[in-house]
Amino acid sequence: MTYFTGLDLHKRSVTATTLDAEGAVVATAKVPCRAPALRAYFAQIPGDHAATVECTTGWYWVKDAISSEVHLHLAHAKGVKAIAAAKVKTDAADAKMLAHLLRTDLLPEAHMISDEMRPLRDVLRTRLRLVERRVAAQNSIARLLEKHNVRDVADLDALGQLQAQCHIEQAESLHAQIKRLEKALHPHLVPDDDVQRLLRVPGIGKAGAFTVRLEVDDIARFPTERQFFSYCRLVPGADNSGERARHKRSRDGNRYLKLAFSHAAVRALQYYPEVRAWYGTKKRKKPEAVARALVAKEMARIVYHVLRKQEDFNGRFKGRPLSRAKKEQWPLLPSPASITGAGEGPVLRPPSAGMGGE
Structure with missing residues (x-):
């Protein structure tokens, strides 16, 4: 018999409720957030187990603790709330x-x-x-200069220079930490086939390729490109009622992919005349922000089909061949043999530059 368990997870405890195939309660308990205690709860009920936990911060350890014995499902917290909102809300009721x-x-x-x-x-x-914190430190220096109407830190008084120096040291420290994290990712992601395909898409650099690869994980979970656009936050939500139909902003979806494709759009506009020309036609009819969002959407469309078909980018944008091609230099690997590590070609070493868009 298969049993179904709901896990209401908190910082210090987990409330578990198990139902049988008929919906009768078999067991319920509140156990501490410890892997042995959670495994002991399932061990007391012989049989096959399926369990679910909401996608909050702590689900990692739950999966690691019970995945070998229990088939774990990750519940979408907002979706559960929409379906199962109730007047009585307790840990046992939620489980x-x-x-x-x-x-x-x-x-x-x-x-x-x-x-x-x-x-x-x-x-x-x-x-x-860390990048966001570094930018915040750099902006703090700019605001400090603006506040005193000077152009250089040296023009500030002693206390002003002290503040600026603290921000400079913080930005430098964060920059070093960012480089350490990037370096740790290189051996795992640069040789990846999908990352190599993404690096050839207009506007997508190393950081963008890494982001798309890791945030998408498996492109097969998006049967259509429209579902992919929605997950990437590249299309507006709907706020329709009666005869009225209008769009609305929505935070549903993946904010990291939104950032990646928005950045890719900016870089594609900067480097590719064909993309810039198409953007110009949209900008004449729509606000600038909307036109730029449409470019980001087209970047996502290219990425979707490149990953879905497992094919290299064909060098065309909206049916027009691009006049510019990316340079074959690291992190782009020179051949499929190099991607798998089987070639005899030269080994390309990473430069000291950061994770740029081109």
């Missing part, structure tokens, strides 16, 4: 509802990244947070 949704095949599932890619994705997201 039972999760188990019920799993048993009746109504559970809105979130994607569970593969074990191989999960630590790499975390490192890349940490890199982005």
Whole structure:
């Protein structure tokens, strides 16, 4: 018999409720957030187990603790709330509802990244947070100069220079940490076939290719390109009522892919005349931000088909051949043999430059 368990996860405890195939409660317990305690709960109920936990911060350790004995599903927290909002909300009620949704095949599932890619994705997201902090430190220096209406840190008074020096040291320290994280990712991602294909797409550099590869994980989970656009936050939401139809901004989807494709659009406009010409036709009819978003959407369309078909980029944008091709230099590997590590060609060493767009 298969049992269905809902896990309501908190920082210090997990409330588990198990149902049988008929929906009757078999067991319920509140156990500490310890792997042995969680495994002991499932061990007391012989049989096959399926369990679900919401995609909150702590689900990593739950999967690592029970995945060998229990088939774990990751529940989409917002989707569960939309389906199962109730007046009475307790840990036991939440766990039972999760188990019920799993048993009746109504559970809105979130994607569970593969074990191989999960630590790499975390490192890349940490890199982005450090980049944001570095930019904040640099902006603080600019605001300090603006506040005193001077052009150089040397023109500030002693206390002003002290503040600026603290921001400069912070930015330099963050830059060094960012480089360490990038270097740790290189041996895992640069030789990856999908990363090599992505690096040939207009506007996508090393950071963008790494982001798309790790955040998408498996392109097969998007049956259509429209679903991919929605996940990347490249299309607006709908706010329709009666005869009224209008768009709205939505935060549903992956913010990291939104950033990656928005950056790719800026770089493609900078380097490719054909992309810039198409953007100009849209800009004449739509606001500049909308026209730029449409370029980002086209970048995502190219990426979707490159990954879906497992083919290299064909060098065309909206049916027109691009007049510019990317240079065959690191991190682009010179041949498929080099991608698999089987060639006899020269080994390309990474330059000291950062993870740029081109």
